[in-house]
Amino acid sequence: MTRPAKELHDNVSVPFNRARAMPKSVYTSAEFVALEERHIFAHDWICAGRAETLPNPGDFLTLTLAGEPVIVLRDRDGQVRAMSNVCRHRMSTLLEGRGHVRSIVCPYHAWTYNLDGSLRGAPAMTLNEGFCKEDITLPKIRCEVWQGWIMVTLNRKAAAPEIALRGVRDLIPNLDMSTYTETYRETFRWATNWKVLAENFMESYHLPMCHAGTIGGASRLEEMVCPEGTDAFNYHWILKNDTVPLALAHPSNTTLTGDDRRKTWLLAIYPSLLITLTPGYFWYLSLTPDGPGHVNVLFGMGMSADWMADPDAPAHLARVKALLDDVNAEDKGCTERVYRGLLSDMAEPGPLSHLERPNYEFAQYLASRIPG
The missing domain is CATH 3.90.380.10 (Naphthalene 1,2-dioxygenase Alpha Subunit; Chain A, domain 1)
Incomplete structure:
Protein backbone atom coordinates (compact mmCIF):
# COMPACT_ATOMS: atom_id res chain seq x y z
CA MET A 1 0.00 0.00 0.00
CA ASP A 44 -16.94 4.42 -12.29
CA TRP A 45 -19.43 6.42 -14.36
CA ILE A 46 -18.22 9.87 -15.43
CA CYS A 47 -20.52 12.60 -16.72
CA ALA A 48 -19.84 13.95 -20.23
CA GLY A 49 -22.60 16.58 -20.10
CA ARG A 50 -26.27 16.75 -21.04
CA ALA A 51 -27.97 14.65 -23.73
CA GLU A 52 -30.09 17.54 -25.03
CA THR A 53 -26.90 19.30 -26.16
CA LEU A 54 -26.55 16.60 -28.85
CA PRO A 55 -29.97 16.92 -30.47
CA ASN A 56 -29.18 15.74 -34.02
CA PRO A 57 -27.48 12.71 -35.58
CA GLY A 58 -23.79 13.55 -35.99
CA ASP A 59 -23.66 15.97 -33.06
CA PHE A 60 -20.64 15.01 -30.97
CA LEU A 61 -18.45 15.89 -28.02
CA THR A 62 -15.07 14.55 -26.92
CA LEU A 63 -13.45 13.92 -23.58
CA THR A 64 -10.51 12.08 -22.05
CA LEU A 65 -11.44 9.40 -19.56
CA ALA A 66 -8.58 7.97 -17.46
CA GLY A 67 -6.22 8.73 -20.33
CA GLU A 68 -8.54 7.29 -23.01
CA PRO A 69 -9.70 9.67 -25.77
CA VAL A 70 -13.48 9.23 -26.15
CA ILE A 71 -16.12 10.36 -28.67
CA VAL A 72 -19.74 10.73 -27.56
CA LEU A 73 -22.23 11.30 -30.37
CA ARG A 74 -25.82 10.85 -31.44
CA ASP A 75 -25.97 8.18 -34.14
CA ARG A 76 -28.31 7.90 -37.12
CA ASP A 77 -30.82 5.94 -35.04
CA GLY A 78 -31.01 8.82 -32.56
CA GLN A 79 -29.14 7.01 -29.81
CA VAL A 80 -26.33 8.55 -27.78
CA ARG A 81 -23.27 6.30 -27.97
CA ALA A 82 -19.59 6.44 -27.06
CA MET A 83 -16.53 4.99 -28.78
CA SER A 84 -12.77 5.27 -28.91
CA ASN A 85 -11.47 8.52 -30.40
CA VAL A 86 -8.38 6.78 -31.83
CA CYS A 87 -8.04 5.71 -35.47
CA ARG A 88 -7.54 1.99 -36.07
CA HIS A 89 -4.83 2.69 -38.62
CA ARG A 90 -1.88 4.67 -37.23
CA MET A 91 -3.64 5.64 -34.00
CA SER A 92 -4.21 9.35 -34.49
CA THR A 93 -6.95 10.94 -32.45
CA LEU A 94 -9.96 11.66 -34.65
CA LEU A 95 -12.21 14.47 -33.41
CA GLU A 96 -11.63 17.45 -31.13
CA GLY A 97 -13.94 19.52 -28.97
CA ARG A 98 -17.63 19.58 -29.89
CA GLY A 99 -19.38 19.85 -33.23
CA HIS A 100 -21.30 18.08 -35.96
CA VAL A 101 -20.11 15.50 -38.50
CA ARG A 102 -21.73 13.31 -41.14
CA SER A 103 -18.97 10.77 -40.67
CA ILE A 104 -15.76 10.53 -38.64
CA VAL A 105 -12.75 11.26 -40.83
CA CYS A 106 -9.22 10.72 -39.55
CA PRO A 107 -7.20 13.93 -40.03
CA TYR A 108 -4.04 11.89 -40.74
CA HIS A 109 -4.87 9.50 -43.62
CA ALA A 110 -8.60 10.09 -44.15
CA TRP A 111 -9.79 6.71 -42.93
CA THR A 112 -13.53 7.30 -42.58
CA TYR A 113 -15.92 5.81 -40.02
CA ASN A 114 -19.71 5.74 -39.86
CA LEU A 115 -21.51 7.17 -36.85
CA ASP A 116 -21.74 3.65 -35.38
CA GLY A 117 -17.93 3.35 -35.48
CA SER A 118 -17.73 0.96 -38.42
CA LEU A 119 -15.11 1.69 -41.06
CA ARG A 120 -16.66 3.14 -44.22
CA GLY A 121 -13.54 3.56 -46.32
CA ALA A 122 -9.75 3.77 -46.34
CA PRO A 123 -7.85 5.35 -49.28
CA ALA A 124 -5.14 3.37 -51.09
CA MET A 125 -5.69 0.12 -49.22
CA THR A 126 -6.94 -2.04 -52.11
CA LEU A 127 -3.50 -3.55 -52.82
CA ASN A 128 -3.21 -4.83 -49.26
CA GLU A 129 -4.57 -8.38 -49.54
CA GLY A 130 -5.00 -8.74 -45.80
CA PHE A 131 -7.13 -5.60 -45.45
CA CYS A 132 -10.86 -6.05 -44.81
CA LYS A 133 -12.72 -2.93 -43.75
CA GLU A 134 -15.65 -4.99 -42.41
CA ASP A 135 -13.30 -6.29 -39.69
CA ILE A 136 -12.39 -2.80 -38.45
CA THR A 137 -14.47 -0.69 -36.10
CA LEU A 138 -13.87 1.84 -33.37
CA PRO A 139 -14.10 0.11 -29.98
CA LYS A 140 -17.35 0.78 -28.18
CA ILE A 141 -17.40 2.42 -24.76
CA ARG A 142 -20.33 2.03 -22.37
CA CYS A 143 -22.62 5.03 -22.48
CA GLU A 144 -26.04 5.59 -20.92
CA VAL A 145 -28.31 8.59 -20.52
CA TRP A 146 -29.51 8.89 -16.93
CA GLN A 147 -31.93 11.68 -16.00
CA GLY A 148 -30.66 13.65 -18.99
CA TRP A 149 -26.99 13.21 -18.05
CA ILE A 150 -24.61 11.44 -20.46
CA MET A 151 -22.73 8.90 -18.37
CA VAL A 152 -19.73 6.96 -19.71
CA THR A 153 -17.49 4.32 -18.21
CA LEU A 154 -14.61 2.08 -19.27
CA ASN A 155 -15.85 -0.58 -16.85
CA ARG A 156 -17.95 -3.21 -18.63
CA LYS A 157 -19.16 -4.60 -15.31
CA ALA A 158 -20.31 -1.36 -13.67
CA ALA A 159 -23.94 -1.39 -12.55
CA ALA A 160 -26.12 0.78 -14.79
CA PRO A 161 -26.67 4.33 -13.48
Missing part, protein backbone atom coordinates in the same frame (compact mmCIF):
# COMPACT_ATOMS: atom_id res chain seq x y z
CA THR A 2 1.29 3.49 -0.83
CA ARG A 3 1.74 6.00 1.97
CA PRO A 4 -1.13 8.28 0.76
CA ALA A 5 -3.45 5.27 0.47
CA LYS A 6 -2.60 4.14 3.99
CA GLU A 7 -3.11 7.65 5.34
CA LEU A 8 -6.52 7.81 3.63
CA HIS A 9 -7.62 4.46 5.07
CA ASP A 10 -6.45 5.51 8.53
CA ASN A 11 -8.37 8.77 8.11
CA VAL A 12 -11.74 7.04 7.59
CA SER A 13 -11.20 4.41 10.28
CA VAL A 14 -12.68 6.69 12.95
CA PRO A 15 -16.37 7.59 13.44
CA PHE A 16 -17.67 10.85 11.96
CA ASN A 17 -17.78 12.65 15.30
CA ARG A 18 -13.99 12.31 15.47
CA ALA A 19 -13.30 12.77 11.77
CA ARG A 20 -10.71 15.13 10.36
CA ALA A 21 -10.05 16.51 6.90
CA MET A 22 -8.26 14.15 4.53
CA PRO A 23 -4.44 13.91 4.69
CA LYS A 24 -2.41 16.33 2.59
CA SER A 25 -0.79 13.53 0.58
CA VAL A 26 -4.16 12.49 -0.82
CA TYR A 27 -4.28 15.82 -2.64
CA THR A 28 -0.64 16.50 -3.46
CA SER A 29 0.77 13.09 -4.46
CA ALA A 30 1.19 12.28 -8.17
CA GLU A 31 1.30 8.63 -7.13
CA PHE A 32 -2.19 8.97 -5.62
CA VAL A 33 -3.54 10.62 -8.79
CA ALA A 34 -2.35 7.59 -10.76
CA LEU A 35 -4.30 5.34 -8.35
CA GLU A 36 -7.40 7.50 -8.82
CA GLU A 37 -7.16 7.31 -12.59
CA ARG A 38 -6.86 3.53 -12.50
CA HIS A 39 -9.33 2.66 -9.73
CA ILE A 40 -11.86 5.50 -9.93
CA PHE A 41 -11.95 7.30 -13.29
CA ALA A 42 -11.41 4.10 -15.27
CA HIS A 43 -13.90 2.25 -13.08
CA GLU A 162 -30.41 3.69 -13.23
CA ILE A 163 -29.60 0.94 -10.73
CA ALA A 164 -26.61 2.48 -8.95
CA LEU A 165 -28.30 5.88 -8.59
CA ARG A 166 -31.92 4.88 -8.09
CA GLY A 167 -31.76 6.53 -4.66
CA VAL A 168 -31.59 9.94 -6.34
CA ARG A 169 -35.02 9.47 -7.92
CA ASP A 170 -36.41 8.33 -4.56
CA LEU A 171 -34.88 11.35 -2.85
CA ILE A 172 -36.36 14.00 -5.14
CA PRO A 173 -39.31 12.42 -6.98
CA ASN A 174 -40.91 15.77 -7.80
CA LEU A 175 -37.85 17.24 -9.55
CA ASP A 176 -37.26 15.27 -12.75
CA MET A 177 -33.83 16.32 -14.05
CA SER A 178 -34.56 14.81 -17.46
CA THR A 179 -37.09 17.61 -18.07
CA TYR A 180 -34.54 20.39 -17.52
CA THR A 181 -32.74 21.96 -20.49
CA GLU A 182 -29.12 23.07 -20.56
CA THR A 183 -28.76 26.63 -21.81
CA TYR A 184 -25.07 27.33 -21.25
CA ARG A 185 -21.81 25.44 -20.81
CA GLU A 186 -18.08 26.12 -20.66
CA THR A 187 -14.86 24.42 -19.62
CA PHE A 188 -12.07 25.76 -17.46
CA ARG A 189 -8.95 24.61 -15.63
CA TRP A 190 -8.22 25.68 -12.06
CA ALA A 191 -4.99 25.38 -10.06
CA THR A 192 -6.31 23.05 -7.38
CA ASN A 193 -6.79 19.34 -6.81
CA TRP A 194 -10.06 17.92 -8.16
CA LYS A 195 -11.04 16.68 -4.70
CA VAL A 196 -10.64 20.14 -3.17
CA LEU A 197 -13.21 21.46 -5.63
CA ALA A 198 -15.48 18.44 -5.11
CA GLU A 199 -15.38 18.88 -1.34
CA ASN A 200 -16.00 22.60 -1.70
CA PHE A 201 -19.25 21.76 -3.49
CA MET A 202 -20.25 19.12 -0.95
CA GLU A 203 -20.42 21.46 2.01
CA SER A 204 -22.24 24.75 2.39
CA TYR A 205 -20.33 25.60 5.57
CA HIS A 206 -18.16 27.92 3.46
CA LEU A 207 -21.03 29.93 1.97
CA PRO A 208 -21.24 32.83 4.46
CA MET A 209 -17.52 33.62 4.21
CA CYS A 210 -16.32 32.49 0.78
CA HIS A 211 -19.47 33.81 -0.91
CA ALA A 212 -20.06 36.88 1.22
CA GLY A 213 -20.27 38.99 -1.93
CA THR A 214 -22.86 36.84 -3.70
CA ILE A 215 -24.99 34.01 -2.28
CA GLY A 216 -23.64 33.92 1.27
CA GLY A 217 -26.64 35.73 2.71
CA ALA A 218 -29.31 33.71 0.87
CA SER A 219 -29.33 30.89 3.41
CA ARG A 220 -28.46 30.31 7.05
CA LEU A 221 -26.12 27.71 8.54
CA GLU A 222 -28.72 26.72 11.13
CA GLU A 223 -31.17 25.76 8.34
CA MET A 224 -28.72 23.50 6.50
CA VAL A 225 -29.32 19.76 6.72
CA CYS A 226 -26.66 17.14 5.92
CA PRO A 227 -28.18 13.66 6.15
CA GLU A 228 -26.24 10.46 5.66
CA GLY A 229 -25.58 9.70 2.00
CA THR A 230 -25.22 6.41 0.15
CA ASP A 231 -22.34 4.45 -1.36
CA ALA A 232 -22.97 6.18 -4.71
CA PHE A 233 -23.68 9.78 -3.74
CA ASN A 234 -24.02 12.25 -0.90
CA TYR A 235 -26.34 15.21 -0.66
CA HIS A 236 -27.58 18.07 1.43
CA TRP A 237 -30.07 20.86 0.98
CA ILE A 238 -30.48 24.49 1.86
CA LEU A 239 -33.58 26.67 1.96
CA LYS A 240 -33.35 29.78 -0.20
CA ASN A 241 -35.07 33.12 0.24
CA ASP A 242 -36.52 35.04 -2.70
CA THR A 243 -33.27 36.80 -3.63
CA VAL A 244 -33.09 34.68 -6.81
CA PRO A 245 -36.62 34.05 -8.12
CA LEU A 246 -35.40 31.38 -10.54
CA ALA A 247 -34.34 29.25 -7.55
CA LEU A 248 -37.97 28.96 -6.45
CA ALA A 249 -40.83 26.97 -7.90
CA HIS A 250 -42.53 28.73 -10.80
CA PRO A 251 -45.90 30.27 -9.84
CA SER A 252 -47.59 27.81 -12.23
CA ASN A 253 -46.03 24.81 -10.43
CA THR A 254 -48.70 23.04 -8.38
CA THR A 255 -46.65 19.92 -7.62
CA LEU A 256 -44.27 21.38 -5.05
CA THR A 257 -45.58 22.58 -1.70
CA GLY A 258 -44.18 24.13 1.47
CA ASP A 259 -40.41 24.27 1.83
CA ASP A 260 -39.98 22.14 -1.30
CA ARG A 261 -40.83 25.26 -3.30
CA ARG A 262 -37.65 26.96 -2.06
CA LYS A 263 -35.37 23.98 -1.45
CA THR A 264 -32.00 23.79 -3.23
CA TRP A 265 -30.54 20.30 -3.48
CA LEU A 266 -26.80 19.74 -3.70
CA LEU A 267 -26.09 16.28 -5.14
CA ALA A 268 -22.57 14.87 -5.30
CA ILE A 269 -22.68 11.84 -7.62
CA TYR A 270 -19.44 9.93 -7.10
CA PRO A 271 -16.86 10.45 -8.19
CA SER A 272 -17.18 13.86 -9.79
CA LEU A 273 -20.64 14.95 -10.98
CA LEU A 274 -21.76 17.82 -8.77
CA ILE A 275 -25.32 19.10 -9.29
CA THR A 276 -27.10 22.05 -7.75
CA LEU A 277 -30.78 21.49 -8.42
CA THR A 278 -33.55 23.98 -7.67
CA PRO A 279 -37.20 24.02 -8.74
CA GLY A 280 -36.29 26.60 -11.38
CA TYR A 281 -32.77 25.93 -12.60
CA PHE A 282 -29.73 23.70 -12.26
CA TRP A 283 -26.01 24.12 -12.57
CA TYR A 284 -23.35 21.45 -12.47
CA LEU A 285 -19.66 20.66 -12.48
CA SER A 286 -18.11 17.53 -13.94
CA LEU A 287 -14.49 17.14 -12.83
CA THR A 288 -11.48 15.24 -14.09
CA PRO A 289 -8.00 15.42 -12.54
CA ASP A 290 -5.09 17.05 -14.35
CA GLY A 291 -2.22 15.99 -12.15
CA PRO A 292 -2.31 16.72 -8.42
CA GLY A 293 -2.46 20.50 -8.77
CA HIS A 294 -5.02 21.13 -11.51
CA VAL A 295 -8.59 20.16 -12.29
CA ASN A 296 -10.45 20.22 -15.61
CA VAL A 297 -14.02 21.40 -15.18
CA LEU A 298 -17.10 21.10 -17.36
CA PHE A 299 -19.57 23.71 -16.09
CA GLY A 300 -23.15 23.95 -17.31
CA MET A 301 -26.49 25.41 -16.33
CA GLY A 302 -30.10 25.35 -17.47
CA MET A 303 -33.75 25.68 -16.51
CA SER A 304 -36.80 23.62 -15.64
CA ALA A 305 -39.55 23.25 -18.23
CA ASP A 306 -42.00 25.65 -16.59
CA TRP A 307 -39.38 28.39 -16.26
CA MET A 308 -38.21 27.77 -19.84
CA ALA A 309 -41.76 28.57 -20.97
CA ASP A 310 -41.93 31.79 -18.95
CA PRO A 311 -41.75 34.97 -21.10
CA ASP A 312 -39.29 36.49 -18.61
CA ALA A 313 -37.06 33.42 -18.57
CA PRO A 314 -34.19 34.97 -20.60
CA ALA A 315 -33.89 37.89 -18.21
CA HIS A 316 -33.99 35.62 -15.15
CA LEU A 317 -31.43 33.30 -16.71
CA ALA A 318 -29.08 36.16 -17.57
CA ARG A 319 -29.15 37.32 -13.96
CA VAL A 320 -28.44 33.81 -12.67
CA LYS A 321 -25.61 33.37 -15.20
CA ALA A 322 -24.01 36.64 -14.06
CA LEU A 323 -24.42 35.55 -10.44
CA LEU A 324 -22.86 32.12 -11.07
CA ASP A 325 -19.91 33.73 -12.85
CA ASP A 326 -19.23 35.66 -9.66
CA VAL A 327 -19.80 32.56 -7.52
CA ASN A 328 -17.32 30.59 -9.65
CA ALA A 329 -14.75 33.35 -9.28
CA GLU A 330 -15.15 33.17 -5.50
CA ASP A 331 -14.89 29.36 -5.50
CA LYS A 332 -11.80 29.52 -7.69
CA GLY A 333 -10.12 31.82 -5.20
CA CYS A 334 -11.11 29.70 -2.20
CA THR A 335 -10.15 26.32 -3.68
CA GLU A 336 -6.84 27.52 -5.11
CA ARG A 337 -5.94 28.98 -1.70
CA VAL A 338 -6.71 25.60 -0.13
CA TYR A 339 -4.34 23.85 -2.53
CA ARG A 340 -1.56 26.36 -1.84
CA GLY A 341 -2.11 25.70 1.86
CA LEU A 342 -1.93 21.94 1.34
CA LEU A 343 1.62 22.37 0.04
CA SER A 344 2.74 23.94 3.31
CA ASP A 345 4.99 21.88 5.60
CA MET A 346 3.13 23.35 8.58
CA ALA A 347 -0.36 22.45 7.35
CA GLU A 348 -2.31 19.77 9.24
CA PRO A 349 -5.87 18.50 8.59
CA GLY A 350 -8.34 19.75 11.19
CA PRO A 351 -11.59 18.39 12.68
CA LEU A 352 -14.75 18.48 10.55
CA SER A 353 -17.95 20.36 11.33
CA HIS A 354 -21.31 18.58 11.44
CA LEU A 355 -21.98 20.44 8.17
CA GLU A 356 -19.10 18.55 6.53
CA ARG A 357 -20.55 15.05 6.81
CA PRO A 358 -20.59 14.77 2.97
CA ASN A 359 -16.82 15.35 2.94
CA TYR A 360 -16.30 12.47 5.35
CA GLU A 361 -18.51 10.22 3.22
CA PHE A 362 -16.57 11.25 0.12
CA ALA A 363 -13.37 10.17 1.87
CA GLN A 364 -15.03 6.83 2.65
CA TYR A 365 -15.94 6.42 -1.01
CA LEU A 366 -12.36 7.13 -2.09
CA ALA A 367 -11.04 4.62 0.43
CA SER A 368 -13.48 2.02 -0.88
CA ARG A 369 -11.98 2.38 -4.37
CA ILE A 370 -8.28 2.81 -3.61
CA PRO A 371 -6.62 -0.50 -2.61
CA GLY A 372 -5.57 -0.74 0.97
